[in-house]
Amino acid sequence: xxxxxxxxxxxxxxxxxxxxxxxxxxxxxxxxxxxxxxxxxxxxxxxxxxxxxxxxxxxxxxxxxxxxxxxxxxxxxxxxxxxxxxxxxxxxxxxxxxxxxxxxxxxxxxxxxxxxxxxxxxxxxxxxxxxxxxxxxxxxxxxxxxxxxxxxxxxxxxxxxxxxxxxxxxxxxxxxxxxxxxxxxxxxxxxxxxxxxxxxxxxxxxxxxxxxxxxxxxxxxxxxxxxxxxxxxxxxxxxxxxxxxxxxxxxxxx
Numbered sequence: 001x002x003x004x005x006x007x008x009x010x011x012x013x014x015x016x017x018x019x020x021x022x023x024x025x026x027x028x029x030x031x032x033x034x035x036x037x038x039x040x041x042x043x044x045x046x047x048x049x050x051x052x053x054x055x056x057x058x059x060x061x062x063x064x065x066x067x068x069x070x071x072x073x074x075x076x077x078x079x080x081x082x083x084x085x086x087x088x089x090x091x092x093x094x095x096x097x098x099x100x101x102x103x104x105x106x107x108x109x110x111x112x113x114x115x116x117x118x119x120x121x122x123x124x125x126x127x128x129x130x131x132x133x134x135x136x137x138x139x140x141x142x143x144x145x146x147x148x149x150x151x152x153x154x155x156x157x158x159x160x161x162x163x164x165x166x167x168x169x170x171x172x173x174x175x176x177x178x179x180x181x182x183x184x185x186x187x188x189x190x191x192x193x194x195x196x197x198x199x200x201x202x203x204x205x206x207x208x209x210x211x212x213x214x215x216x217x218x219x220x221x222x223x224x225x226x227x228x229x230x231x232x233x234x235x236x237x238x239x240x241x242x243x244x245x246x247x248x249x250x251x252x253x254x
Contacts, residue, residue: 004150008150012077041193042193078184078188080145082184088177168212171210181206185198200220
């Protein structure tokens with residue numbers, strides 16, 4: 001399930017690549033995306049994007065196009081996460097949350113979550129129009145937002161299976177919210193490689209009141225182990241795609 005969530009990101013990368021005029025075969029795009037993703041474990045949380053620049057440039061993609069693709073990729077996945085948090089949070093019982101979350105500010109955000117979501121979408125689309133070259137590419141932008149939604153659903157499924165394996169009766173709708181929030185805050189925290197530490201802490205905080213501290217801690221740590229293993233396997237798969245693309249290219253030239 002975790003690897004399916006990453007592949008939904010690869011789909012968005014492919015759509016933006018096509019929208020910005022990148023004419024590489026799907027196997028080459030998968031190679032660039034999956035291999036560069038392992039860079040997120042480098043401290044700084046930007047290694048994956050540095051990797052995209054390097055590998056894309058190596059295959060003739062202009063840096064300007066790569067920059068636009070990355071900007072749109074970031075904007076679309078953030079909007080997707082905020083959107084699914086906004087929609088799924090309707091079922092959350094806030095009385096079960098840790099005390100540091102149950103405050104007036106959080107209550108106000110929850111009460112006005114729909115207009116906040118609309119404002120965020122307007123701001124991000126505006127940023128894309130201004131800096132990301134989004135003009136004429138709104139169809140790809142909104143399609144990538146939709147493709148980002150399964151990413152968080154697959155993450156929640158992964159966590160749900162872990163909790164069930166630990167003997168807990170997992171509530172899927174709330175897991176969608178907690179995995180999305182923990183992913184988003186881990187993503188935007190500067191310097192945190194792949195959100196390490198941030199996501200685990202938040203998941204433990206969110207899950208402990210319902211499933212107990214022991215199950216929550218075990219699930220959060222196992223979730224990290226599975227995601228690391230999944231990223232490594234996908235990087236290896238990306239290398240295979242790269243070898244396949246290189247073989248096809250050599251055959252076409254001969």
